Amino acid sequence: MDYLRPQTVAEALAAIAQAGGTATVIAGGTDIIGDIKFRGLKPTALININRLEGLRYITEDASGLRIGALTNIQELVGNPIIAKSYTALGDAAERFASLQVRNLATVAGSLGRASPGGDMAPPLMALGASVIAVSPSGEREIDLADFFLGPRRTVLQPGELMREIRIPAPGPRSGSAYARLSYRDVLDLCIVGVASGIKLDAGNRVTSARLALGSVAPRPVRAANVEAFLLGKELTDEVIREAGNVSSQDANPITDQRASAEYRKQMMPVLTRRSLARARDAAQG
Template sequence: MLVSEIDIITPQTVNDCLLILSSHETEHRLIAGGTDAVVRMKEGKWRPSTWINIKRLKELRYIKEKNGTIHIGPLTTHTDIIHSPLLQKKANVLVEAAREVGAVQMQNMGTIGGNIGTASPAGDTIPALYVLDATIELQSLNTKRLIPINQFFIGPGRTIMKQNEMITNIIIQPQAENEVGIFQKLGPRKAQSISIVNVAIMLSMAKDRKCLEGKIAFGSVAPTIVRAKKCEALLPLSPLTDDIIENIAKVAWKEVMPITDGRATAEYRRDMASALLKRGLYRLMKRWENK
């Protein structure tokens, strides 16, 4: 497809965009940073008759705290997230995930809304949003609805978002003083790779190595993100000693559901999911002890 064959509409306000979405009968897709769109077009996968360019909607680019929650606009770039003092202090697991999103150029261009909307099981920010109990705000011309992130994705590249809707806000729960989080990723090449496996971990800690509650979300090991519920159930049972961490990591091997593809075999992904979780828990214990 030549550039001249692509129909692009550029709304100037969110309301203009919602009006276009409500009236546009032909196949269309929203585009912001375009880091995913360009790749998919080259692969011949995304060829809508119309692209709706929302990059100019500056009202959708923000990071702010409101009523005890953190609100992030969908046009917020990964670089914005990385350099946000608020997120560094209260959602460092998301900051760590944003640092792993491709090279610096992709971090500058790519947006968190695009990462969510693409709905890739390997999307780096998505496991972090799971452990931060994110809520996705979807808006159409006449309605607005709030969707817990674990209900938003229904398969690879598929979400519950309707054709007349767009993401207008991402709401996350800030980390408490006794919470520590981490994001880890395994990719074939540093800085510019799609995840073979990734994992986000959030632990609520008491004294010593006693975990009160934990959340673990794996990416790139199933059609959508996997919350490792069996692993999570083991976290508060006893202090996280070396033996307990080893046992929890073994449970992760059985809990993920990967496939074999051109990047890795299913067995390798299982092994690496277990290894990443084990390493992440050790690192979190060290962070907690040094806090």
């Protein structure tokens, strides 16, 4: 097995291209190491991109938030910008695995893993995030809603790397929240996760709603029915309750080792309500 540690994105892209698909790219490593050790992954080369220059940052400007692909998840926790304006993402980060894993795992690595229950995707989708991917032929921006294909499958092409995650500025009277259910508060994977990103007008009517569901489908999905239901409505308790019920139409979860389909179905409305209520509180500031 070869080992390469490129310094720049250009070097990394060249190294990946040269390996021709038999290399494994590793950043934080928290999942890939297990793949090599226990799940039969046998790459010809390990390309360690963990310390590519200039890919660890969280910056905000008028257009929104930019997160460098190699930013680790603990860096999101307690970040004042995220806590204030991108609350759903902070909610997800602080309950992600454990502190010792959050200090290693990267935001992009978690997205690239495309786990149906991954906690980074729903809040980012609810915040309207996109991924900037680079390849030798240039850059492209991918809406996160179009990013996931299924477990461990994304639209990224071989030889393509994530460089940045972008979240548009939410604007005034916006709020977001991530309600996540697991058995243990940390060190546990999500059974159902619902992220909400909403905008209200002066009359508390919903002018924009993005909801994303985790762990209830083969990939994180937007709750299109709930979104449509909410649009234009005044976000009262009653509407939130009703939105919870509508969420049942947005996914058809399965039974796995973490929960039964029945429990997941029962929890979708509950978490949708909790997520929306908190997002509303945040929007009303």
